[in-house]
Amino acid sequence: MTTALPPRATGDAPVGARLLYRSDHALVYERRFYSDDPLATQEFDGETGWAEFVLSLRPPDPEHLTCPRTLRSDVRYLHHHLIVRLAPEYLRRLLAPDAERVLPDLQPFVRGEAALPQTLYLLVNNPLLHGVVESLLTPPPVGSLRLFYEGKLRELVAFLCFSEPEVVAAHDDARLRTALEYLQSHLSDPDALQKVSERLCVSPRQCQRLFRVAMGCSPSEYLTELRLRRAATLLVSTNLSVSEIALEVGYLSLSHFSRVFRERFGKTPRAFRQNPTLSVDELQMK
DSSP: BBOOOOTOOOOOOTTEEEEEEEESSSSEEEEEEETTTTTTOOOOOOOSSSSEEEEEOOOOOTTOOTTTTOOOOOOOOEEEEEEEEEEEHHHHHHHHGGGBBOOOOGGHHTTTTTOOSSSEEEEEHHHHHHHHHHHHHSSSOOOOHHHHHHHHHHHHHHHHSSOOOOOOOOHHHHHHHHHHHHHHHOOOTTTTHHHHHHTTSSHHHHHHHHHHHHHOOOOOHHHHHHHHHHHHHHHHHHOOOOOHHHHHTSSSSHHHHHHHHHHSSSOOHHHHHHSSSOOTTSSSSS
């Protein structure tokens, strides 16, 4: 039996936790608490013996590099985690077909020779992983939350349990930085996508390959995400009209902008301005 709860459901989660998804092989919840909270050690009442991934969503404090495993009693700071628990056999089934590419420390577990460490603490410092985590925290309006979360959990495992391939050559890395900087500084240019290939002195096909390999998306998808995040930031931080914001981020058609914005954030630009679902900090591309 699989149960997908609405994004804001709390279920029987502990204080400071928000239950996102629960099934017979997975449990996902968000948790916030301060280091001096007397309930900080309270755990979700779930299955024991499951593999637990604790993803720290707060940038590490320079004075607390081992956060969240080490606490200093003289400093009060906020913990913000996405916690994913997976049944060991379910995780093993996901990893087994690609066992040779699994992280070395996990290969004995995949082969059935050792148990998986019960809790793995991780920082979300990969921009693509950040996108997956953000989707888990704020899922779009879809017909089946169960299918959505199951797909995202598989993406999460693909990021967390495998060695990151070194596939971008040095000259491609430099080109990518140039492309990203150009797109970020030319959001208002409707032709920015066409011009970025010229800027790099490569064909559109080569530009597509560069983004697909390094970013996991096309230049068009990346630029759209940049524009929509910038638009959302302007909606909550300025008094510009929706039409002005659409032009500011490169959309000449207000109706097209509104449609794309709603597909991304689940509400119209005006509704987002009245009740934003993400803060300005959360809208920044990492």
